Amino acid sequence: MKLLAIDGNSIMNRAFYGIKLLSNSKGQFTNALTGFMNIYLKEIGEVKPDCVAVAFDLKAPTFRHKANAAYKANRKGMPEELAQQMPVIKELLGDLGIKIVQCEGYEADDILGTLSKAAADSGNECYILTGDRDSFQLVSDRVTVRLATTKETKIYTPDRIMEEYGVTPRQMIEVKALMGDTSDNISGVKGIGEKTALSLIKQEGDVKTLYEHLADIKLTPSVRTKLENGHQDAIDSRFLAEICLEAPVDKATEFYKLGEVDTEKTKALLADLEMMRLIDRLGLSGKAVESADSAVQESKLKLSDLPKFEVKPLDESVISVLGKDKTAYFIFADNKLSILCNDVIYTTEDNAIITAFMGTACEKITFEGKTAHKFAFSNGTHLENLTFCCDLAGYLLNSQSSEYTAENLCLSYKCLYRSDMGEYADLSSLPALSENLKKQLEMTEMTKLFDDIEMPLCEVLASMEFYGVKADAEGIKDFGEVLTIKIDELTLQIYM
Structure with missing residues (x-):
């Protein structure tokens, strides 16, 4: 041994x-x-x-x-x-x-x-x-x-x-x-x-x-x-x-001899310390923790108690009813759109339907809003009525964290991560997670900063990444020449 x-x-x-x-x-x-x-x-x-x-x-x-x-x-x-x-x-x-x-x-x-x-x-x-x-x-x-x-x-x-x-x-x-x-x-x-x-x-x-x-x-x-x-x-x-x-x-x-890892306690401790990357390195990501903190324990809430969302294709009939009175939680990744609305998960990889969804009037809550914005730009439209990005809220609440995944944020802000929903775990976790993050923003008096600065800036940064940024080439060249002269002068002073 x-x-x-x-x-x-x-x-x-x-x-x-x-x-x-x-x-x-x-x-x-x-x-x-x-x-x-x-x-x-x-x-x-x-x-x-x-x-x-x-x-x-x-x-x-x-x-x-x-x-x-x-x-x-x-x-x-x-x-x-x-x-x-x-x-x-x-x-x-x-x-x-x-x-x-x-x-x-x-x-x-x-x-x-x-x-x-x-x-x-x-x-x-x-x-x-x-x-x-x-x-x-x-x-x-x-x-x-x-x-x-x-x-x-x-x-x-x-x-x-x-x-x-x-x-x-x-x-x-x-x-x-x-x-x-x-x-x-x-x-x-x-x-x-x-x-x-x-x-x-x-x-x-x-x-x-x-x-x-x-x-x-x-x-x-x-x-x-x-x-x-x-x-x-x-x-x-x-x-x-x-x-x-x-x-x-x-x-x-x-x-x-190495004993068994207490997954529940380890993840809860590391989440409290906000050491999320270590959770991944220890191979504990995705493993269900049903009582990561006292608030969850008190409510006796367990994954087995939560409803499973039915998964259906997203088509024009669903898009047509997504008015202002509706809220859609969505994730757009790898050219696939998944939305959670009225306790049903709808999915599609059809660009036309995805583009149509981006333009609907419903309130939209997501992860990685920049990705969705850039998709909309690429299809000649805009992402309408995006009101909340969980990753941006997580960043604003703690800019020192290394990652802002749904699972990590659920651990940090005391939500059950819906690992029981398989590939739709992140999406299924968004309703509870977004509500908790909104409460945290209110408690820290950062709601106005989030709504007025961070969310509008998300679209601005996406447009900069997609369209690029104009640069004054001659101005940059002139500035470089000025710096070169200053460097030469300082070098001469050092050696004199």
Whole structure:
């Protein structure tokens, strides 16, 4: 079996500082969550593990803190923007069937060390995902460290560590004991850097042997003095640097087998966070969630309770009765028109009938209004009485979202997505979704902005895309010449 053991704190920190601060429309921060899940999904795809464990630190002091008050005393507190995301990532991982491991008195590194050793001892493979090089000491024939960096994931095996550092993985403990680690406030031997530490450990093997042979080793007077003065510091630093391999956690690799995903909870959580793209990447799109929020639960509304719409061809007889007193919800995509009116879905691919519908006086509510406008332009007519576009309303309510699909908006604005209607799921969801979006616009006092600016602009942008925009070619050329002169002048000033 393959175990993917993840250093949760390390990856969350790397994700937080690697992605600009993001939040949903409620102000909940999501950048670390986004980065963590991007890294996780990439690693899952490459490692293809049978088991996954994510280790997190606890706030309680560890055995290292109790032994040495200076250990990590220089660390600043976690930024509040990151701290807010820590319980959320744990909730999300739990919903995805992933085991979270925490142990009072021990660090995440100790949990990773314990799980990796147990996996190797039982003949399994362990891949440690971290952004911290401290885990290099855990590398063995059955344990690989996957170091997450800004550009790539670097794979560390015993051979690679020997190639880069000239020592074995376990000797990395000895190197750190001598050189210290400022990030963890491990002193090491004052004045001994990485280059000298590596040289000494290559020669003597470990700190104990180094000090046993100190009198006989050829050293510069300066290095000898530093080592003699720093003997106790080296011993103390080695204790702090060594990862514990016997933390009291469940050591059975099979205990960390991936569990079943709680689709309902996962989609509800991600919808609340407005992380819709992640729903798609997790393969959860289109899966029915019948109680995504408390309002839906209270109403006890279920897909099975809703009426199924009958599907019929759209023809001239239907078009002829679509007057101002009618409301038609429609979707036009791939040259196919589907409309929902009077609890019946009508469909057609006939251009003449589609064009006739565009010109009817009925109130029209849709997705992707620009597409319909451009079709109308191409057939010498206009799309009449379009009063509401759900995707535009979604954008106005939250311009930071990556997608504005019917399913995503239903999740965000607490509507049941009509997945029971198959290919007509989006269309069947429009009545309830449009009403909810209208209420949201009213609550945020953006109805006038939507009606007076966004909806008219939809047709303007469609016409610009369809007809193009006139440009003053000579004016652009003249402006370019002016800029060239200014650039030359500035360049000359820089080099003077």
